Amino acid sequence: MKELLWLIVALPFSGALILALAGRKLSRLTCSIIGVGTVSLSAGLTILAGLDFMGNNPTGKPYLQVLWRWIDVGGLSPDIAFHLDAVSLTFIFVITFVGALIHLYSAQFMWKEDGFSRFFTYMNLFIGFMLVLVLADNLLLLYLGWEGVGLCSYLLIGFWYKNPDNGYAARKAFIVTRVGDTALAIGLFILFMTFHSLNIREILNAAPGTWGIGSGIAVAVALLLLGGAVGKSAQLPLQTWLPDAMAGPSPVSALIHAATMVTAGVYLIARTHVLFELAPIVQTTVAVIGAATLLIAGFSALNQHDIKRVLAYSTISQIGYMFLALGVGAWSAAIFHFMIHAFFKALLFLGAGAVIWVLNDEHNMFKMGGLRKKLPVVFWTFLIASGSLAALPLITAGYFSKDKIIWLAYVGDKGSVVLWLAALIGAFITALYTFRMVFLTFFGTTKAEPSARPGTGMVIPMLILAFFSFAAGYIELPENMGHVVLFSGFIEKTLPATATIHLGNSTELVFQLIAGLAAISGLFVAYKYYFNKPYPAAVPERNALQNFFFNGWDFDFVYDKMIVTPIVFLSRIDKDDFVDLFYKGLASLARALNIVLSASQNGRVRWYAMVIAIGAILTLTLIFYP
């Protein structure tokens, strides 16, 4: 079945093509059948291909499918070719499976919107590009997917195009990520100059023999790739676009800005891990960026009142965990957290979307409340996902994925106490803001009556994701709790295992207890301050520090003053192009001379006689007194 790999990618693209060409003539039902159907077929094929791949392949030998030679110029000869291995299989599984569920949800969620077919065109296009990104066997094709998903993100954030704010958010997302993309592009230039190839396998095989560990060029390349990764994955210092990206419809946030696209940076670093291992200082930077981002975003999430912005900052923070894992060399832990996060965060966005939907576009959690009884299914699924996000011990999938990262942040041979502490504080804050959100939204007095109930099309995907948010953790259990390594065993066929210092099971238990305690105390503090508390139904007042956190640590303000304002100013003052002044000056000069000379031609004989006389005198003087 893995021979049908191309079809997994082609299906969403063909769906997008049909919808783009004929979408406006088709009924909503047909559009949703095409939109949801193609992605679901892809998901089915992915599962079949995955079983085929895992079935008779104990060593995890990658499968390569070359479709055609894309470009062939002067030694640059990338193919349109797909590379299936454990990592890309995990990613395409999440993309198509979660993608199909979100598509199904969207069919109902978007039913009444204008531009229904346009929505599914963009969504299908996104799935196609995302699959290209993770399946690409060379970096140029990866770059194609990379830019393609950025485009779809732009289109979908700005889906409700009539509001200029949405357009602004969309452009911000595209431009900020493009800054990172440009760094990535320059990285590709250096890689091609060195290896005369952009094929990922060839580069990874050749790099250790070409560059010494810590050599300047390896550091430069790793830094540039990291630049691309932080842009796409909304990490410091390019994280500012993601909270604004919440302007898009909720299913978009679930699919693109939580489950898939924003983890592309994680994929890129994992995929090119050899380059990062050659540049240890950059790998440490990855860990530090991750740790700093998870804290900064956590504090910001704590001070939001818009439920989607809480989730946006939470996504930034959770990807920070993944970066931290990558930075300490815990490759499979990063991928594991990516997968679990995709399940529970997509579910949280779908749940939030449902709440916003039934409350007629109300985003402010302080104006919600008491929805527990009105929307039981949403409440219970949301609670399961929240537990997973908060990493409540033993009963949630998020616990197993996050605890692994916290543990390896200390015990991994690139880990340290500081990184561990950051992860631990982050775990506390995560639980705190998560349950602040749960208590404000679902408990307390009812402040707004739901105007509808989410239908089955929306509920089924939420139930399925809730199951995975709870159960998917049990495929990977710590050494002292059953020691299940289904996931890491699979991933480590492609990526190296984490080197750790050995501390023994009892030490690990202490660490697990501490991490569990952090999460539970977060829950407890949230309970203390937000459970059934009579907050007024308005935007809460904030002091200066809270405001600083609320505004995402004022990164936007600084970028605005440092970059945007000067550029806009420069454009304003030089709209008419100062270079043209020179030519205009020449023209004016010519015209002025014309006026002077034509004034001398005035038809008066006396004037002419005088000029002739002066001219003659001057000439004679020049002749006789040179």
Next chain:
Amino acid sequence: MILIWLIILLTGSGLLAWLAGRWSNTLPRVISLVANLFLLGIVITMWLKSVPGTEGQWVSSYTHAWVPGFGIQIKLAADGLSLLMLLLTSFMGIISVLASWKEINKNVGFFHFNLMLVLAGITGVFLALDLFLLYFFWELMLIPMYFLISIWGHENKTYAATKFFLFTQASGLLMFLSILALYFIHGANTGVYTFDYEQLLGTNIAPNVAFLLMMGFVIAFTVKLSTVPLHSWLPDAHTQAPTAGSVILAALLLKTGAYGLIRFVLPLFPQASQQFAPVAMALGVISILYGAKLAFAQTDLKRLVAYISVSHMGFILLGIYAFNEMAMQGVVMQIIVHGISTGALFIIAGALSHRIHTRELAQMGGLWSKVPRMGAMGLIFVLASLGLPGLGNFVAEILILIGSFPSNQLLTILATIGLITATVYSLRIMQKVFYGVKHKEWKIADFGFREMVVMGSLTVVIIWLGLFPSPVLRLSENPVRNIIEKVNQSQTKSAQNEAATTDYMSVRRLMKEQHFNTKNKNVNTKE
């Protein structure tokens, strides 16, 4: 023999169209369309019949004495590169005829006469292998274009047309001086006085003289290419020209500059080009960034698109002077895809301003719901212009950048920043025109059948070039290799000379000064 017929076909049908314009408005349009379709047919046949591997050689050349006493010939020849240029010319010729089908209702016959004459001039430039003939065609493009702008243009057409004329004419004269000097130097060296390109290749010229002569050509070509600081004719001309004029200016006329640099400057002056390379690349980067900055500031849609051209042409200059196959192939690709994508943007801008009678962005906004087909087309070509992978422009830009990187890393990195600036100005178009709040309730029609045929074919081509660029790139592969080889051979030669010259550095300094002086002089003679 077929080549001379191409030019006769274009000129003849132009005359015919003029004549037909006395009786009917439709007839001239049909004549131009048929002639261009015919041209495309011939060129495609030539393409299909060309033997793989021989793209580097002259196919189908035509030589006929013109003024034998002065060594002037009518010498036309095509290799793979010229063939590609002809493909572009005939394709965009069809597009511009279709795009002006309903826009031009005044003096339709004379309009098509001028249109066909410009195309004939352009075709001639792409085929001429005699420098005198080249100059002849160079001037031939100019005058009908002047009429196109000054008769059928918009509110400020006389100013724009005059500016266009002065810039092109002045710089063309510099090129003519260089051609004459080359003619006499070659004559004095060998006793053979000829304008024949192939014989003039490898003329032995003192380095500093060669540099001067080269600058004559370079200025003529970079004015056409609208390189900063010689670009300021372009925004006015593009903005004021009728749609077909803008399309031909952007898609074809600018490209004669690029073609001239590749075909004439590099092979005729390989060593001088080497010296000039850092300056040229820097000017390319300045054009990319400064053009982008100006594009971002504009409030007139056509003017904005015009500055996008300035920015994109910067990539061409950067790539040409990187002297390697990959960058040069990227340049060839950029010539084609820029023609298509910017041509498309001008058609959209033209169609829009024809409907709402303004080009001001402030008057637009929220048009997506009114004209979704136009919006979708706008989106595709805005994405092309920001270099989205999967569309042709990406292939061009990435080849230029990857190819230029080893030649000059700093400048290439700066040029790569152009990808960010391109995003900024491109998305601004979408926002100001199609998204956001409606400023007025325009009652306008969406793209109709004819317009969708035009835009649809442009879309198919730009996607095809983005995913399957190989057939096109293969056509120019050998010609490009030959030219690069010539330049690089001279480099090894000059390296040997360098070792022989004792006081090389002082010579170099002298030449730099001279170059500076000539530049000043040339700028002064501009207007």
